Amino acid sequence: MTTTTARELAAEARNGQVSPSELVDQALDRIARRDDRIGAFLDTDAESARARASELERKRAAGAELGPLFGVPFGLKDNLALAGRPLSCASRILEGFRSSYTATSVAKLLAADAIPIGRCNMDEFAFGSSTEHSAFQVTHNPWNPARIPGGSSGGSAAAVAARMVPFALGSDTGGSVRQPAALCGVTGLKPTYGRISRYGLVAFGSSLDQIGPLTHDAADAELLLAVLAGRDPLDATSIDATFETGLDAGDLNGVRIGLPKQFLDDRCDARVLRAVEAATATLTELGAELREVDLPSCEHAIAAYYLIATSESSSNLARFDGVRYPARRSAETLEEQYLRTRGEGFGDEAKLRILLGVFCLSAGYYDAHYLKALKVRTLIREDFARAFEDVDVIVGPTSPIPPYELGEKLDDPLALYLCDVLTVPASLAGIPAISIPCGFDDDGLPVGMQIHGPALGEDRVFRVAKAYQAATSFHLACPQEIA
Amino acid sequence: MTRSEIPAVEQLAKLARLRIDRAEAERLRVRLEALLGHFEAIQTIDTEGVTASPYAVEMTAPVRSDLEVGDDGPDGRAIVAALAPEREGDEYRVPPVL
Numbered sequence: 184m185t186t187t188t189a190r191e192l193a194a195e196a197r198n199g200q201v202s203p204s205e206l207v208d209q210a211l212d213r214i215a216r217r218d219d220r221i222g223a224f225l226d227t228d229a230e231s232a233r234a235r236a237s238e239l240e241r242k243r244a245a246g247a248e249l250g251p252l253f254g255v256p257f258g259l260k261d262n263l264a265l266a267g268r269p270l271s272c273a274s275r276i277l278e279g280f281r282s283s284y285t286a287t288s289v290a291k292l293l294a295a296d297a298i299p300i301g302r303c304n305m306d307e308f309a310f311g312s313s314t315e316h317s318a319f320q321v322t323h324n325p326w327n328p329a330r331i332p333g334g335s336s337g338g339s340a341a342a343v344a345a346r347m348v349p350f351a352l353g354s355d356t357g358g359s360v361r362q363p364a365a366l367c368g369v370t371g372l373k374p375t376y377g378r379i380s381r382y383g384l385v386a387f388g389s390s391l392d393q394i395g396p397l398t399h400d401a402a403d404a405e406l407l408l409a410v411l412a413g414r415d416p417l418d419a420t421s422i423d424a425t426f427e428t429g430l431d432a433g434d435l436n437g438v439r440i441g442l443p444k445q446f447l448d449d450r451c452d453a454r455v456l457r458a459v460e461a462a463t464a465t466l467t468e469l470g471a472e473l474r475e476v477d478l479p480s481c482e483h484a485i486a487a488y489y490l491i492a493t494s495e496s497s498s499n500l501a502r503f504d505g506v507r508y509p510a511r512r513s514a515e516t517l518e519e520q521y522l523r524t525r526g527e528g529f530g531d532e533a534k535l536r537i538l539l540g541v542f543c544l545s546a547g548y549y550d551a552h553y554l555k556a557l558k559v560r561t562l563i564r565e566d567f568a569r570a571f572e573d574v575d576v577i578v579g580p581t582s583p584i585p586p587y588e589l590g591e592k593l594d595d596p597l598a599l600y601l602c603d604v605l606t607v608p609a610s611l612a613g614i615p616a617i618s619i620p621c622g623f624d625d626d627g628l629p630v631g632m633q634i635h636g637p638a639l640g641e642d643r644v645f646r647v648a649k650a651y652q653a654a655t656s657f658h659l660a661c662p663q664e665i666a
Numbered sequence: 667m668t669r670s671e672i673p674a675v676e677q678l679a680k681l682a683r684l685r686i687d688r689a690e691a692e693r694l695r696v697r698l699e700a701l702l703g704h705f706e707a708i709q710t711i712d713t714e715g716v717t718a719s720p721y722a723v724e725m726t727a728p729v730r731s732d733l734e735v736g737d738d739g740p741d742g743r744a745i746v747a748a749l750a751p752e753r754e755g756d757e758y759r760v761p762p763v764l
Contacts, residue, residue: 376722419728486705511751526685541682557718613722
């Protein structure tokens with residue numbers, strides 16, 4: 184099976200080589216045939232997708248200007264609002280909830296003539312990096328269904344990897360787009376904090392959350408960023424900076440690439456290191472110059488990230504109390520209702536993170552934990568700022584290990600959290616980073632390479648990613664059962 | 667952190683408005699201790715004189731006029747009320763607090 188990108192499909196649909204209805208039917212057919220083994224989608228909305236496809240066909244027949252994603256079906260992580268559709272964050276506590284409005288990012292995709300086709304599975308409230316913490320189903324890695332797809336946007340990544348949809352939206356708080364992209368062999372972008380409006384994204388860690396696309400290649404991610412970026416009056420943290428797609432893939436002459444020793448040490452599996460070393464050799468063949476950079480404070484990134492993220496999430500999740508959202512466990516008193524609704528509505532991992540956050544924000548513990556972590560975040564930001572004085576981009580692995588067996592780390596949260604060691608630094612620093620496929624381990628499982636840029640430096644990231652993908656074919660590889 | 671330095675899980679759960687049973691409390695206690703024990707290394711970093719970064723990028727709290735924004739249209743109230751766990755007309759019904 185060939186890999187067809189979103190921009191190619193849109194061009195074909197605009198030219199009349201294929202209709203939006205045919206694209207929708209193809210996607211629904213692939214989901215019907217493949218998703219019982221993968222579990223990427225929580226649901227699909229065939230009726231709405233077909234109605235929208237017909238609407239787009241009328242638009243084309245009327246001679247109207249057609250959007251850059253004309254007729255392209257996409258998956259939506261289940262923490263992004265689409266008016267009238269269910270939204271659960273893969274949690275029992277949001278069962279029965281339907282969005283009353285549409286997220287700005289989703290509205291922009293609709294304005295670009297894309298077609299939402301279904302909700303993708305995720306770890307509950309994005310708490311996890313394996314998509315095993317969904318209250319509803321486990322998602323399997325399309326390359327080996329006994330392995331995790333990564334997370335928390337594991338449903339979105341698996342849907343793209345299994346060629347059910349050409350792209351999907353995810354959200355990335357500490358690596359939740361990049362890590363599943365790496366483990367599923369697709370491309371995943373976390374933009375600069377504030378690049379894409381968070382309005383309509385259910386908040387996890389408000390100072391860290393970013394929406395990002397999962398795609399077949401970097402050029403599609405670039406196109407999607409151009410569609411999604413920009414200031415939104417409904418999100419006070421959004422940045423007034425649009426983004427335009429850049430030049431075609433070229434060489435890397437004059438590009439200085441930083442290799443942080445902290446990202447390439449013995450915490451990484453040897454199989455991952457081998458693939459990334461081969462990838463950096465390819466980058467030098469394309470003309471780039473490699474330089475070692477030092478990011479010493481990143482040694483403490485996991486602690487800083489989890490202390491900050493859980494503090495923010497414990498506050499953000501306080502709203503789910505059985506009063507404002509449909510799921511309610513009735514009780515005689517309001518206090519009892521809170522306790523029952525939240526106790527029965529949240530899963531194990533969500534409870535653990537809420538308790539950790541409550542602890543960090545408690546009187547007597549705040550200064551030594553939350554405030555300390557915010558100061559370490561400053562040091563990490565300064566590390567990156569210093570490094571970017573000498574290099575244009577920073578490269579390393581995305582995940583320290585290849586996809587592991589389902590269930591392997593379920594009882595060991597610390598082991599699970601340590602898998603984020605290479606993705607949380609960019610989250611804490613608010614800088615853009617992309618994960619692109621860069622090889623396979625001995626078992627044929629994908630390995631991802633992460634390319635970081637300075638704040639608002641997505642153009643540099645895309646230059647390197649596109650040049651690499653023009654010179655290699657890892658991003659075109661398909662899981663065996665799909666091929 | 668050691669067990670004696672962490673508040674009882676039951677106390678944290680009370681603050682978080684979470685009902686947990688005894689078995690859950692024990693499981694969560696073990697996990698919290700492991701995590702906080704690992705995170706304790708952050709205390710060794712010298713942050714004297716370092717400014718905290720509440721956000722990853724420099725930003726100040728935006729200020730805007732106190733004006734109504736958005737328009738849910740004539741059905742807005744009904745749309746929101748439809749999400750209520752229990753309702754009376756277009757109003758949310760909640761348990762008595764007094």
